[in-house]
Amino acid sequence: MESFNRMFHPRGVAVIGASANPKKMGYHALKSLMSCGFKGYVYPVNPRYKELFGLKTYPSIKEVPDPVDLAVVVVPSTQAPLMVAECGKRGIAGAVLITAGFKEAGLEEGLKLHEELAGEARRSNVKIIGPNTFGFVNLHANLNASFTPSFSALRRGPISLVSQSGGVCHVLMPYALEQGIGFSKIVGLGNRVNVDFPDMLDYLASDPDTRSVALYVEGVDNPRELMAAAKRTVKVKPVVAYKTGRSRAADEASWSHTGSLAGNYRLYEAAFKQAGVLTVSDSVELVSAAKALAFQPPARGRRVAVISLVAGLGIIAADTCEGQGLILTRFTRETEEALRKLLPPYTIRTNPVDLGFVANDPDTCGNAVEIVASDRNVDAISLNYIYSWSEGFMELPVKWIINAFKAYGKPLVMCLRYPKNIWDAEKQQLEDNGIPTFPTPELAAKSLARLCEYGEVLRKLGVNKDEGASAFKGSS
């Protein structure tokens, strides 16, 4: 734990193999670190340079002054074991080995190097993320220890993602930038010498900056340890996993990719369920579910209410909720009566509730949200808004929504879609107050389903749900 704390919050970082040449990985690693506003010391290491990016550059890791907690290593694979040994001698807690060409290579030489590396890591007591990784970021420490500077532009937030594939992180990064999704840690595990899913789960379970954990899993060597760590983690925060490698072709590819067979998907699915890990089957759904789980309390049951500004979205949301195993609740007589009084007769006032005919009356819309949220037959709410018309016609009932969420503490997720800029301030206000927004009704409904499932996980574990809920207080 202490090693991980030092790695993720380093006082100083050495970049071994830093370079001024944009054709070299060592350039991009140093640039990434420099682009994230990191407040600690940065020590480029390369005997061929005196200075890089305006920083004093050291001929070897031995020469680097204190304090140094983390090394980003971008030297050729054959030199990697030696570098790890030197990091150990220098008292460095952890190393990111971006370098590839080890176990994933499937060649004798690569396997031999991997063994050598593992031995060196053991002897020198250095935690290794990688090899064959893009690296990791900790946005709460302004730390981009990866080879892609764009990760520095991500917003700081409550979601941590641990991935067996850097590709998935690179697919989700631009999406997160567009959607303003905030991350805590993003970790590419690579070939996993001595840092694997269980280690990350245990660390993130105790990490105050992480409120939900997303996993991208192809295959692991020690599924029992993963499931045991997951069981410990889900007691304190939700874990959602996207497991691939279902197909024969993918399974073989996974072996070559990360040196692990993906294994039987059904076995994993059952084991995840057993451990209380929620699952998704799409990369965007992974980060969406993690967002909902980070923002919102778990639900007390599966009875949902759907409210939407336009009927079509309500129908999609209702379909998706039922498809995910949720129940479109029947409102109490009191709710039915209150909605009948509030909304015009030609509107759908049962579940899903259609606000189409009062769309330009924010107080009536907000009042409907409040009435539905107060219903004892409602465990969770899917609220769907789209932008239509133009300026001056329609207003989002932001305060009503926030108040309804705060008053009843039931999960409330939103589909909120608009041409760029139009509702940015409203979206920010909603998310600052713990209401996650999603760009489609399907993503909102699927994320709501995970909140209902997490409630079931906690009930099965006997964890006090109100205790769980009280930990959730907005997005930042």
Add this chain to the structure above:
Amino acid sequence: MESFNRMFHPRGVAVIGASANPKKMGYHALKSLMSCGFKGYVYPVNPRYKELFGLKTYPSIKEVPDPVDLAVVVVPSTQAPLMVAECGKRGIAGAVLITAGFKEAGLEEGLKLHEELAGEARRSNVKIIGPNTFGFVNLHANLNASFTPSFSALRRGPISLVSQSGGVCHVLMPYALEQGIGFSKIVGLGNRVNVDFPDMLDYLASDPDTRSVALYVEGVDNPRELMAAAKRTVKVKPVVAYKTGRSRAADEASWSHTGSLAGNYRLYEAAFKQAGVLTVSDSVELVSAAKALAFQPPARGRRVAVISLVAGLGIIAADTCEGQGLILTRFTRETEEALRKLLPPYTIRTNPVDLGFVANDPDTCGNAVEIVASDRNVDAISLNYIYSWSEGFMELPVKWIINAFKAYGKPLVMCLRYPKNIWDAEKQQLEDNGIPTFPTPELAAKSLARLCEYGEVLRKLGVNKDEGASAFKGSS
């Protein structure tokens, strides 16, 4: 047909109920029309104004001069039948009835009005889109006949969307703006007095600006006619449908929404399959499939090759392809041999092909694409690229990809994801040459599956596939 031609390519448009007050729908309708660069005449109609938006405003439709082919009607529902009658007398071909409060109201008054409207439309021979619709757009005529000006910002393109819900169009519009997806027509059918799915399918089948048709269907009164029209359409261009209203709650809501029961989903699914209509189960998948189908020729079979810049995306793509019923092909010996020579030994050179270790060598990556595309065991290709590192390190092999597609005529779709701006020019060049790009490997693979299915539809119908393929020549 002539009526539809006049509606979708009007020489003049009257906006009945136009207003200067942003709290009125008539303001937004006029603003939409004015914001799209429409080249024809615009005639605001409202006895309370002499001028609106700098345009001469007429007291009634009778006074509007020639030529006028289309009316956008935003008056209260009780006045709508009269307005339709007046449009008929004035020789107007079609009207968009944005006005709501008819059949969807579920009240006697509304039903009576709907009947009255239908009778008037019959007598006066006016085609009505709506009532209870947001309207329609035809980007090839710079025509935004809706109440939402933002639709004017959409790119012109080959996809037409016919929707029973305006909400779905409003969810997809910002997505299309972000992704640069181009549309031909977007039509909100609303309550369907005398213009329904079959009419639109027949019109779009003959529309040279439409290369694929996307349908959002809740429920229809005349499924047989829909299926018959679909059968005619799929012979000349692909049709993909997103059918909702599966759940009991959604079914009831659909009745209230558009006056039609959604009906049994399984029956629809079977009927769509029978008619050769492809299906999806998500709004973003709908537009993604339509994009692939508009850009690319149908596949000759289900044997796909997956190529990816990083192994993780290849594994996701392979999983998704197999999940969609596609077959990860086995390459010929010649291909295996050629890839073995081209790519380093520690790379995955079977299917999925991993370009990770040659990512910064565009010619080698491009050459691999060319080799795979030439394989006689390959019917379709999923190519997956993400942006990583930073400037100067990596180049997209755009010309190789375009040449491989053109040389072999096999469907080739791409996942192409990057932080904004970075590959915009490359994306444009790819799409101008008929290669559709998608933001996730899952969407690319699912869209590829629709291209394989459409090939099967055409083979079953005995339509010459090469004839089909030759019609597809880039995106614009």
